[in-house]
Amino acid sequence: MPTLKSSVTISDGHIARKRFGQNFLHDPRVIARIIQAIDPKPGDRIVEIGPGQAALTAPLIAKAGHIHAIEIDRDLAARLRKRFTASELAITEQDVLRTSFSALADQLGGPLRIVGNLPYNISSPILFHLLDSAEQVVDQHLMLQKEVVDRLVAGHGSKIYGRLSVMLQARYQMARCLTVPPGAFMPAPKVDSAVIRMVPLPVTAVKVCDWPIFAAVVALAFTQRRKMLRKSLAAYAAMLDWDALDIARTQRAEELSVDHFVGLANAVASLPLERRQGVEPRFS
Numbered sequence: 628m629p630t631l632k633s634s635v636t637i638s639d640g641h642i643a644r645k646r647f648g649q650n651f652l653h654d655p656r657v658i659a660r661i662i663q664a665i666d667p668k669p670g671d672r673i674v675e676i677g678p679g680q681a682a683l684t685a686p687l688i689a690k691a692g693h694i695h696a697i698e699i700d701r702d703l704a705a706r707l708r709k710r711f712t713a714s715e716l717a718i719t720e721q722d723v724l725r726t727s728f729s730a731l732a733d734q735l736g737g738p739l740r741i742v743g744n745l746p747y748n749i750s751s752p753i754l755f756h757l758l759d760s761a762e763q764v765v766d767q768h769l770m771l772q773k774e775v776v777d778r779l780v781a782g783h784g785s786k787i788y789g790r791l792s793v794m795l796q797a798r799y800q801m802a803r804c805l806t807v808p809p810g811a812f813m814p815a816p817k818v819d820s821a822v823i824r825m826v827p828l829p830v831t832a833v834k835v836c837d838w839p840i841f842a843a844v845v846a847l848a849f850t851q852r853r854k855m856l857r858k859s860l861a862a863y864a865a866m867l868d869w870d871a872l873d874i875a876r877t878q879r880a881e882e883l884s885v886d887h888f889v890g891l892a893n894a895v896a897s898l899p900l901e902r903r904q905g906v907e908p909r910f911s
Contacts, residue, residue: 654811676743728760
């Protein structure tokens, strides 16, 4: 949900809090389209991030029977407990960035389906946090700022292709489900939103050997994206067999496909530890 400039009182008396980035979905047509995209089924282990005023929570429960929610706002959590029974909704009052989704999958007995209208001010940290638990996830349907979704699905060569694109495309199949206008929220943000479907790739299809090294190489390459790789990756450029990688050291980060980045990072990971100085894991 987009960050607010000020607190706004919603119709039921709840004050939308700026620090939590609260904007509440209320358009029934948009809600119906999102639920259709998710296609919840009885028995699904659905975890909703930031249920808010239950715009998605109620129809998810109606379809699945029971869901688990993570809500940082105590007032909203209390309202949700009054509205739904424990057999319909379990709530964890916690910052999503402190939630172990792998542990939650173990607790609930299997892989999760993640749903969320994410706070836009921390959407990237949440996406990277979820990445750690991809093996325990069936799929993710997330509402994000449209600009972020555009970056997530961008291909190499695009001006908006970057670190976020590479890191997440290496682990998920992603597709935009729908675009959501500002008027679908209360209060209305100043930007369009979009819902993206993220399906983790099978483990056998994931070619990254070392995720911290992969994250570090991608971050380093895009730190100064207009520089040639021989300069942005100067710390170990001379140690790599660029011909074997099918990469020209004169290329720039935005020109490399996800597969090229995977091959590049795997080559760095194969170097002796003492030759990888300057390659530091960066996820945030």
